[in-house]
Amino acid sequence: MADVYGDSFTRLKEEFAKMPGIGTKSAERLAYHVLQSSPEDAMKLAYAIRDVKKNARACSTCHNVTETDPCAICSDTGRDRTVICVVEQPRDLFSIERTGEYRGLYHVLQGRIAPLEGVDSSQLTVDGLINRVRGGGVAEVILATNPDLEGDGTAVFLAERLEAVGVRVTRIAKGIPTGSQIEFATHTILRDALRGRQRLPSGAAPGASRA
Amino acid sequence: MSLEKTEAVVLRLFEFSETSLVVHLLTRDLGRVHAIAKGARRAKPRGGEYLDLLVRAEVVLLRRSTAALATITDFAVRENYPTIRSSTQRLNAAYFLDELVHEVSRENEPNELLYAAAIEGLEGLEHGPAESIAATLLAFEARFLAAAGYLPELRRCVRCRRDPAPAERIGFSSRLGGLLCSRCFAEDPGFQAADRGALITLSSLLSIHGEALGRVRLPARTVAELRRLLDGYYEFVFERRLRTARFLRNDA
Numbered sequence: 001m002a003d004v005y006g007d008s009f010t011r012l013k014e015e016f017a018k019m020p021g022i023g024t025k026s027a028e029r030l031a032y033h034v035l036q037s038s039p040e041d042a043m044k045l046a047y048a049i050r051d052v053k054k055n056a057r058a059c060s061t062c063h064n065v066t067e068t069d070p071c072a073i074c075s076d077t078g079r080d081r082t083v084i085c086v087v088e089q090p091r092d093l094f095s096i097e098r099t100g101e102y103r104g105l106y107h108v109l110q111g112r113i114a115p116l117e118g119v120d121s122s123q124l125t126v127d128g129l130i131n132r133v134r135g136g137g138v139a140e141v142i143l144a145t146n147p148d149l150e151g152d153g154t155a156v157f158l159a160e161r162l163e164a165v166g167v168r169v170t171r172i173a174k175g176i177p178t179g180s181q182i183e184f185a186t187h188t189i190l191r192d193a194l195r196g197r198q199r200l201p202s203g204a205a206p207g208a209s210r211a
Numbered sequence: 212m213s214l215e216k217t218e219a220v221v222l223r224l225f226e227f228s229e230t231s232l233v234v235h236l237l238t239r240d241l242g243r244v245h246a247i248a249k250g251a252r253r254a255k256p257r258g259g260e261y262l263d264l265l266v267r268a269e270v271v272l273l274r275r276s277t278a279a280l281a282t283i284t285d286f287a288v289r290e291n292y293p294t295i296r297s298s299t300q301r302l303n304a305a306y307f308l309d310e311l312v313h314e315v316s317r318e319n320e321p322n323e324l325l326y327a328a329a330i331e332g333l334e335g336l337e338h339g340p341a342e343s344i345a346a347t348l349l350a351f352e353a354r355f356l357a358a359a360g361y362l363p364e365l366r367r368c369v370r371c372r373r374d375p376a377p378a379e380r381i382g383f384s385s386r387l388g389g390l391l392c393s394r395c396f397a398e399d400p401g402f403q404a405a406d407r408g409a410l411i412t413l414s415s416l417l418s419i420h421g422e423a424l425g426r427v428r429l430p431a432r433t434v435a436e437l438r439r440l441l442d443g444y445y446e447f448v449f450e451r452r453l454r455t456a457r458f459l460r461n462d463a
Binding site: 020021115116117118120148149150152153156157160186187188191195 | 223226228229260261263264265266287288291293296297298299302303306307309310454455457458
């Protein structure tokens with residue numbers, strides 16, 4: 001059935017509906033919102049979409065999303081350049097940055113090894129990572145891929161490749177979330193926590209050291 | 212509408228919304244089930260357990276005759292195979308097992324033998340020594356093919372039923388489904404030359420289980436020969452190349 005608001009409204013609705021997590025009803029609500037907003041506000045949205053596609057690209061060093069190359073993190077001389085934290089996606093990098101705990105560099109893989117989807121290491125930025133480490137000056141690589149089967153598999157693959165280059169490779173910890181209770185933890189979480197237990201240094205809380 | 216409790220292995224996960232996943236499960240009692248796991252992507256998922264590929268779990272499913280997807284109401288992980296997760300070789304074998312099982316399992320058609328073969332394969336990959344991974348995977352494949360009704364004839368000629376002479380050249384016909392003796396080569400011009408010892412090895416692996424399988428060491432030549440024949444056979448049967456097959460050859 002043709003949309004009573006015309007072709008351009010239908011097109012806008014269809015474009016919104018292509019976005020992740022947006023169904024037909026939500027797309028319609030968003031399209032109505034744009035229709036009812038002022039021309040200035042609607043154009044701000046249009047320009048923001050245009051600009052992000054025009055200006056945003058992958059950093060040639062770490063593959064994070066950036067408008068400058070190298071990105072702000074790679075160019076920041078105040079960061080610890082001896083540590084690289086490897087993540088699957090830029091959104092993982094943003095999550096780690098929000099913690100304020102990490103002051104090293106990053107490497108965004110742009111995915112993970114997913115054999116069931118036919119994704120192998122050549123489709124990721126693995127060679128770029130290996131070359132960065134080979135370039136020297138890197139003492140540690142932290143593998144912060146997701147703690148699921150594909151993330152773990154990607155981490156194991158990277159660890160094998162990186163250890164051959166001769167760098168210290170670590171994996172982010174798994175286990176019981178802070179503030180939760182052992183009584184309510186599942187056996188897989190408890191097992192991970194026990195396997196990943198760490199020595200309590202005298203005079204310091206565990207995990208107190210910062211990169 | 213019915214609530215059903217069963218054991219299952221997670222074969223596929225798809226993002227459905229910000230917080231939910233669609234899951235393909237190979238269940239022990241219900242065949243393959245496609246279900247929605249609401250809230251499974253939350254930092255603190257409902258039920259407290261994270262869904263992941265290739266975990267074995269007790270699940271409670273809410274099934275409605277009118278709905279295409281069941282709903283997972285409870286999910287308790289029994290085994291998440293930590294050793295498989297820590298080895299590229301074991302992991303790639305497990306992915307291959309997953310793809311094979313997903314390929315032949317059917318929605319709502321229970322296949323006890325297929326489920327048992329999958330669990331035995333995963334247990335073998337988890338607990339067996341690294342040197343027996345190739346044998347464990349091939350033993351799984353033999354059992355998987357038998358459970359799915361695709362086991363090729365491995366000892367006698369599939370065409371004339373004759374036992375080939377010891378020094379006789381033999382072939383393997385994907386189209387006819389197994390060993391081809393030299394007299395029957397003309398029945399399938401597309402046959403592949405085959406090593407009889409390798410086919411007998413695959414047949415023998417059907418009856419080796421558990422710790423005994425962990426002690427099996429196959430020569431690299433036999434593994435390569437069986438890989439070549441089975442990959443061709445799968446391609447014929449499934450009419451496509453399996454995505455995970457190349458990961459068995461190259462690590463990732």
